[in-house]
Amino acid sequence: xxxxxxxxxxxxxxxxxxxxxxxxxxxxxxxxxxxxxxxxxxxxxxxxxxxxxxxxxxxxxxxxxxxxxxxxxxxxxxxxxxxxxxxxxxxxxxxxxxxxxxxxxxxxxxxxxxxxxxxxxxxxxxxxxxxxxxxxxxxxxxxxxxxxxxxxxxxxxxxxxxxxxxxxxxxxxxxxxxxxxxxxxxxxxxxxxxxxxxxxxxxxxxxxxxxxxxxxxxxxxxxxxxxxxxxxxxxxxxxxxxxxxxxxxxxxxxxxxxxxxxxxxxxxxxxxxxxxxxxxxxxxxxxxxxxxxxxxxxxxxxxxxxxxxxxxxxxxxxxxxxxxxxxxxxxxxxxxxxxxxxxxxxxxxxxxxxxxxxxxxxxxxxxxxxxxxxxxxxxxxxx
Amino acid sequence: xxxxxxxxxxxxxxxxxxxxxxxxxxxxxxxxxxxxxxxxxxxxxxxxxxxxxxxxxxxxxxxxxxxxxxxxxxxxxxxxxxxxxxxxxxxxxxxxxxxxxxxxxxxxxxxxxxxxxxxxxxxxxxxxxxxxxxxxxxxxxxxxxxxxxxxxxxxxxxxxxxxxxxxxxxxxxxxxxxxxxxxxxxxxxxxxxxxxxxxxxxxxxxxxxxxxxxxxxxxxxxxxxx
Ligand SMILES: Nc1ncnc2c1ncn2[C@@H]1O[C@H](COP(=O)(O)OP(=O)(O)OP(=O)(O)O)[C@@H](O)[C@H]1O
Ligand SMILES: [Mg+2]
Numbered sequence: 001x002x003x004x005x006x007x008x009x010x011x012x013x014x015x016x017x018x019x020x021x022x023x024x025x026x027x028x029x030x031x032x033x034x035x036x037x038x039x040x041x042x043x044x045x046x047x048x049x050x051x052x053x054x055x056x057x058x059x060x061x062x063x064x065x066x067x068x069x070x071x072x073x074x075x076x077x078x079x080x081x082x083x084x085x086x087x088x089x090x091x092x093x094x095x096x097x098x099x100x101x102x103x104x105x106x107x108x109x110x111x112x113x114x115x116x117x118x119x120x121x122x123x124x125x126x127x128x129x130x131x132x133x134x135x136x137x138x139x140x141x142x143x144x145x146x147x148x149x150x151x152x153x154x155x156x157x158x159x160x161x162x163x164x165x166x167x168x169x170x171x172x173x174x175x176x177x178x179x180x181x182x183x184x185x186x187x188x189x190x191x192x193x194x195x196x197x198x199x200x201x202x203x204x205x206x207x208x209x210x211x212x213x214x215x216x217x218x219x220x221x222x223x224x225x226x227x228x229x230x231x232x233x234x235x236x237x238x239x240x241x242x243x244x245x246x247x248x249x250x251x252x253x254x255x256x257x258x259x260x261x262x263x264x265x266x267x268x269x270x271x272x273x274x275x276x277x278x279x280x281x282x283x284x285x286x287x288x289x290x291x292x293x294x295x296x297x298x299x300x301x302x303x304x305x306x307x308x309x310x311x312x313x314x315x316x317x318x319x320x321x322x323x324x325x326x327x328x329x330x331x332x333x334x335x336x337x338x339x340x341x342x343x344x345x346x347x348x349x350x351x352x353x354x355x356x357x358x359x360x361x362x363x364x365x366x367x368x369x370x371x372x373x374x375x376x377x378x379x380x381x382x383x
Numbered sequence: 384x385x386x387x388x389x390x391x392x393x394x395x396x397x398x399x400x401x402x403x404x405x406x407x408x409x410x411x412x413x414x415x416x417x418x419x420x421x422x423x424x425x426x427x428x429x430x431x432x433x434x435x436x437x438x439x440x441x442x443x444x445x446x447x448x449x450x451x452x453x454x455x456x457x458x459x460x461x462x463x464x465x466x467x468x469x470x471x472x473x474x475x476x477x478x479x480x481x482x483x484x485x486x487x488x489x490x491x492x493x494x495x496x497x498x499x500x501x502x503x504x505x506x507x508x509x510x511x512x513x514x515x516x517x518x519x520x521x522x523x524x525x526x527x528x529x530x531x532x533x534x535x536x537x538x539x540x541x542x543x544x545x546x547x548x549x550x551x552x553x554x555x556x557x558x559x560x561x562x563x564x565x566x567x568x569x570x571x572x573x574x575x576x577x578x579x580x581x582x583x584x585x586x587x588x589x590x591x592x593x594x595x596x597x598x599x600x601x602x603x604x605x606x607x608x609x
Contacts, residue, residue: 009484012483296473296475297492299439300469300473300542301468301496302496382475
């Protein structure tokens with residue numbers, strides 16, 4: 001406590017130095033928050049499709065890396081799950097990419113098609129329920145209004161002239177409405193339709209092979225128990241996963257198989273290194289300009305450990321004083337950026353704790369480095 | 384012998400290594416009686432400061448025996464030396480006060496090392512009291528930068544004495560001061576030390592203050608000569 005107080009009094013005495021140190025810590029803090037925020041927002045949007053699925057359990061091919069390019073498995077696996085009384089519904093899901101023709105300027109772009117029994121209730125995207133009757137008609141789709149703008153101003157056109165025709169994979173289909181899903185790294189846009197319409201649209205596809213199965217269980221069934229039973233029951237060409245595992249599966253692909261995770265980790269590290277150098281220089285300058293006083297304290301009988309605590313105390317104070325404005329500024333920045341980019345950026349408590357720990361670690365390392373300067377305070381030189 | 388606060392016998396000390404090795408103290412003997420004020424004089428380079436750093440446990444001993452307040456310093460570990468320093472009051476040529484603390488807080492720092500002086504309020508009270516004794520009652524809550532040289536050195540004297548050390552070591556405490564301030568500082572130091580029966584070992588070149596001593600010891604070329 002006393003070393004901490006001494007550290008605070010020393011820091012307080014040099015206002016300009018103190019403020020530049022706080023600004024340095026705050027800068028590192030904001031940088032790390034932004035990097036981690038973007039990272040998590042991108043992963044969140046990358047996993048929008050599995051997040052929107054409603055099932056308790058899912059079947060997926062073990063070799064599927066990500067949902068935008070799934071490995072197929074036999075449709076019969078879906079029906080085999082019904083052997084267990086706990087399984088209420090099994091909904092096969094088809095996925096494919098097809099070429100979309102922009103209704104305004106005619107440019108082409110790949111769109112992700114998702115086909116399933118829209119009435120089974122295992123997959124639900126905001127806006128879908130109201131469109132279920134209309135989607136029963138042949139050659140109809142629901143368009144994801146969060147798709148990238150390159151697909152054309154579909155929501156505006158719908159509002160203007162009602163349902164209209166577009167060309168997907170050289171076939172004319174009718175857009176009957178919009179759902180909310182979101183573009184991801186793997187798919188720039190999405191279109192949702194019934195299984196029947198999917199078959200009409202994707203001709204060259206063997207419909208006895210499917211990409212994903214969503215399972216709804218009876219209300220009091222335990223998903224983990226059923227997961228074990230199904231795993232024992234089904235052959236090795238499918239893996240049974242829970243909803244969380246499905247999301248994690250998708251997320252894991254983007255984290256490990258792409259440089260995205262690395263890029264943001266690298267950005268965070270840069271921020272921490274810059275912050276550490278600033279804090280180190282401030283602490284070092286504080287020791288260097290008080291060498292005679294530190295040596296006097298040693299002569300008076302203060303131990304080297306006490307003086308090290310003073311330095312670490314100063315480091316901890318700087319960490320705390322920089323973190324508070326840092327987290328406030330980051331929360332504000334998140335709001336601004338979220339508004340501008342539509343990315344799901346939000347301040348989260350667990351991220352706050354992670355950054356707090358990182359900032360304290362950063363300042364501690366700076367303190368440990370600066371501490372070496374204390375050796376130059378030799379009480380024998382004092383007389 | 385054991386009740387002497389300072390007892391040195393046959394102390395030798397050299398700076399440098401190998402061919403550059405230069406002896407600074409050679410076979411030096413010195414004792415200080417309880418409550419005695421001893422003044423150490425001698426030409427520049429004769430080893431006075433070196434001797435003081437050995438007695439103050441600021442430097443490791445090389446040769447001979449140096450017993451200070453009952454602690455043998457030859458071969459003493461760093462922890463024993465740190466512990467001994469807490470029982471010695473140091474007054475340096477420069478005041479070396481912490482610039483970001485007030486006079487009172489600077490003095491109270493010396494009490495922080497001793498748990499028996501009570502809490503912060505008690506420490507600040509004691510510090511204020513001794514600052515009054517050195518004539519700085521009105522300057523207790525002022526930072527060193529706003530004090531004169533003589534006032535700062537009086538704060539340093541207060542800091543050295545406040546914890547009731549068993550020995551006071553001072554190296555040219557008047558060198559940076561004018562005649563009158565220097566006189567005031569040594570008089571204060573002697574007065575406080577005598578009141579409390581603390582022995583003082585004081586190095587000085589200043590002939591004007593020789594009269595504060597009970598005994599004057601002259602050094603030359605690393606030895607006591609009289
Ligand atoms: N840290 C050191 N390293 C090497 N030599 C030193 C060191 N300190 C002192 N000396 C040498 O030791 C000798 C004694 O120095 P010391 O400081 O003890 O003299 P002094 O009697 O205090 O002199 P002064 O009256 O000028 O203060 C000098 O020749 C000096 O050059
Ligand atoms: Mg000297």
